[in-house]
Amino acid sequence: MEEKGLSIKAVGITKRYSKNKIGLQPMSMDIKSKSFVALMGPSGCGKSTLLKCLNGDNPATYGEVYIHGLSLLDHYDLVKKNIGYVPQDDIIHRELSVYKTLFYSAKLRLPDGTSNQEIDRRIDKVLKSLKLDQHDQGDTPDQKDIKAKKVKELSGGQRKRISIAVELLTEPSILFLDEPTSPLDPETIDSFLNSLKELAKEGTTIIMVTHKPEDLNYVDEVVFLGVKGHLVFKGPPADILKHFNVSSIIEVYSEMSDLKAVKKLYQAPSDTLPSTDSNPKISRSKADSSLRQLYWLAKRYLNIKTNDSGNLFLLLLQPLIVGGLVSLVFSEFRIGVLFLTVISAIWFGVSNSAKEIVGELPIYKRERMYNLNINTYILSKLIVLALIALLQVLIFTTIIYFNFSFRAVSEFPDTYLRPFAFSVAFLFFISFSASLIGLFLSSYFSNTEKVMTVVPITLMPQIMLAGVMTKLDSRIVEILSFFTLGRWGTEGFARMQDGYFQDRDMEPESVIIPEFNPDGYYKNDCKCETSGALEQLGLYDADLIDKGVLIGDVFNNQYANLIAVGLLSVIMYLLIFISLNKKDSL
Template sequence: MPINTNMKEKDLSIQAIGITKKYPKNKIGLQPLSLEIKNKSFVALMGPSGCGKSTLLKCLNGDNPATSGEVYINGLSLIDNYDLVKKSIGYVPQDDIIHRELSVYKTLFYAAKLRLPDGTPKEEIDIRINKVLKSLKLNQHDQGNQQGQKDIKDKKVKELSGGQRKRISIAVELLTEPSILFLDEPTSPLDPETIDSFLKSLRDLAQEGTTIIMVTHKPEDLNYVDEVVFLGVKGHLVYKGLPNKITEHFNVDSIIEVYSKMSDLEKVKKNYHPPKEDSHSLNLNPKLNKRRPDSSFQQLYWLAKRYLNIKLNDHSNLLLLLLQPIIIGGLVSLVFSEFRIGVIFLTAISAIWFGVSNSAKEIVSELPIYKRERMYNLNINTYIVSKLLILSLIALIQVVVFVAIIYFNFKINAITEFPETYLRPFWESVGFLFMISCSATLIGLFLSSYFSNTEKVMTVVPITLMPQIMLAGVMTKLDTRFIEILSFFTLGRWGTEGFARLQDTYFENSAIETESVLIPEFNPDGYHKNDCKCEASGALNQLGLYDESLIDKGVLIGGAFNNLATNVLAVLILSFIMYLLIFISLSKKDSI
């Protein structure tokens, strides 16, 4: 570490030494550069589009570390001491890092609970919330506290203007009182009047002790900053100094002309001589003292509570989720006049649909929020479990409603010839289908964690569901070894088979004296409404997943999986695999 305590101490927040950023296929994002940023300064990172402004910002804060070179934050190596350094860093990327369904107060309150030390009293949290809102001028008259209007703390984030949302994102970061604040193009969505108020509030923050590094492409922003770092095309550092000296340095009349000068990069580089920095004298920040590790249980509690609040506040989406079992259950009841194998199949597939559709967008839609919280202190396991808990609660309600519709419809409308043939046992069926739906929820979460945007996820969802339908043993018989093995990796097969077993087991264990367990789906010589030729058989037998003739020929594996316990075990194994895949996908999104 380049520290020499015998020399005169200099108040530096950031020092970068020879940092370079390279991407695959030899693409250079950032040429070798060194720079120092003083404590309590307000610095603008500028340059033409694609020059590496955001890349440099992410190299300095650890979101996308430099390929080579060293970055020091308050005298500590960013890479070697990241777990310690990261909590002195605030970072607001271009995308909002706040949930639109929550109120401003709830947004800040949950952020405080997840970031501040365990046991921080509510009174202190409220003080911090009021302080950051005041520092960002969000408690003033013009921010929504006029006569007859709601206080901004009571407004939902989605009701705010773009400028207000950006300030709330910054407020989330300021709750932990970071010594350095990184902002990626915060003024882009703002109008000129809002920009003036916004940048003045940032300047005040810098004067109060927070070092601010802001990516911007707006020349007028230079009127508010202390220093400007200007990058040329291909990531070359071409200027670092006072904002009012940049036009003089490039011998032009306006900052706009500086941008046009970047076309002659070789001449620009030749005329730029970086100032010599005292790179040996960094100041250790006393705020970097270690604190107790965050409690996983506390984090899980607040993550789950926040997520539940988000789902409950999203009224339209919640209503659609609750209507799904009613609509699908109603259609099944309308299409089928008897309780057949097709009903069992569609019930199992519906449980899978509930799980996948509920969860497919839940991670990808909040990816900027996840990545920022992960950079700070978010535990991947608590994050996954918090999602699974709330989504499972929703799935449980859906399954209960759906099974109730199927149960009562076919019980009330049971045909005379088979009065005992309807869905049973009720609660065991609910429990099994709930397990299937929870496992399907993990499939949806995996898709949501793997892909980078919602459009890709929703494109893949039907592709994911089709094998569940085709390999369940109902649409077509599983009569080859390869197809049978493929079916082992689908919930459609285990869900349909396990649910069919429940129906058979009920009749086998009950005192009902009947040979009719289930009416065959296609049997021209069997049941007809007007001419009863009663030939009914067990549900599992109709599926034909363990055809004895095919087993004898060695085409199918046979009875190794031919019991309910093995069905349940198979579902649990698939769930565990999905959980691991989610964990791996989220781990790959880590910054350092």
């Protein structure tokens, strides 16, 4: 299938969606090496769909695409590193500096053993090729180096070029760009497109989706689509008006929005249509080195979090505020304090992680197309989120511990949160597991708004099924509680206060909690009645256990609580993996 001088050959490609919706009508085309090609047409005609069919982001339902003579579907692992792809959304983190953005991308994409000197050379080269090494007018000397600027400080045009620079680091032979000129002003567009022309001359084939007629002045060839994905023209820009027999490109857009006119000019493929599976799956290779990828992903993520100092400050302020409120509201160490301590740990974990995947989906999808391993991606998130959760839990537990030890009831001086180290470890385990819940929500939903809408709904069962608000008095409620951290966390934490850390048959220690009646006074209006935390928690109605309505004592020990939390963590991890895997291109 290889033909000399061709970068891409598409043979009878067609795109169909569910309910028989057609994205692209059958079409064939050849794209020459070192050419600069524009994909144009009215809104909704399938320009981006065609681009994704050609680069593998969303392969054609029927037909075949060949990259340098190799089938895109059959040899994706071989050709993917020759492909650069910049979607409409930025594929760079706004919190990083330009240099760190490019440096981490190089570490994640370039072969193992690539030296820092080679990476710096490539960074300088791509910045120069995209004219990003030139200083802006009015910059003071300490502002002139764009590599030191954070991405969020750049203009829209500069961010788009940095996204392209990320792709050029690996020196791809083909570069796909989806509407790169949309955020640019006319002056910037001229400089930008001239940079792309130079890249094409140097050997990079460029396929660019655009809707701006003026972009025709820079490209070598135009592929024009009509409504409903019909190919109506492919050729030099100078021939387009003659082909459509009009006097301006605007008239072409107008005519090609009319389906009847489109069908008259539709260029049906003459090639034999190879039949492929209607749901093709691109094969993917494992990352070059999982440990190396994990290291650089975690380091990049940590750098992102520390650079966003305002948000990090708020995360660490949360335990101070919540711990202070608990200390203010409760004058004695009661079962309510234990419950709120566990719920706070769950809140820390979920809120920390709920936006961490969905907020960078374009970046994840592009890196996944290249070489990103799903497991290393998840683990890199968990490593950094675990560090943040540990700091939050440590701050919160310290406040609770010292507040109630200093304000202990005189008749019960030993009544306060303890043991301190085990309490921190247990709450960290709960918060870590809650981070997995947040990451699952972040991986499952497609935008941040949906995630933040669901977060409160996710937290309510943790409160309602913990056995504190009301006893678990039916089999359905009890089984539902098995799937909540609130239940296992509160029960396990109560056991810890009673001294049942190793085995439920151990004699309880003297860590006891004053028992209160509903009016807030000690039982029988005296300060002599006490009971253990687990007894006060009273998850179950004993009569219902005796009658066989509830499972009750099956999980009645500390180890069972820890195992339950661990199993929930494993389930959440698997759900995250499945959700991310479903986002792979088909």
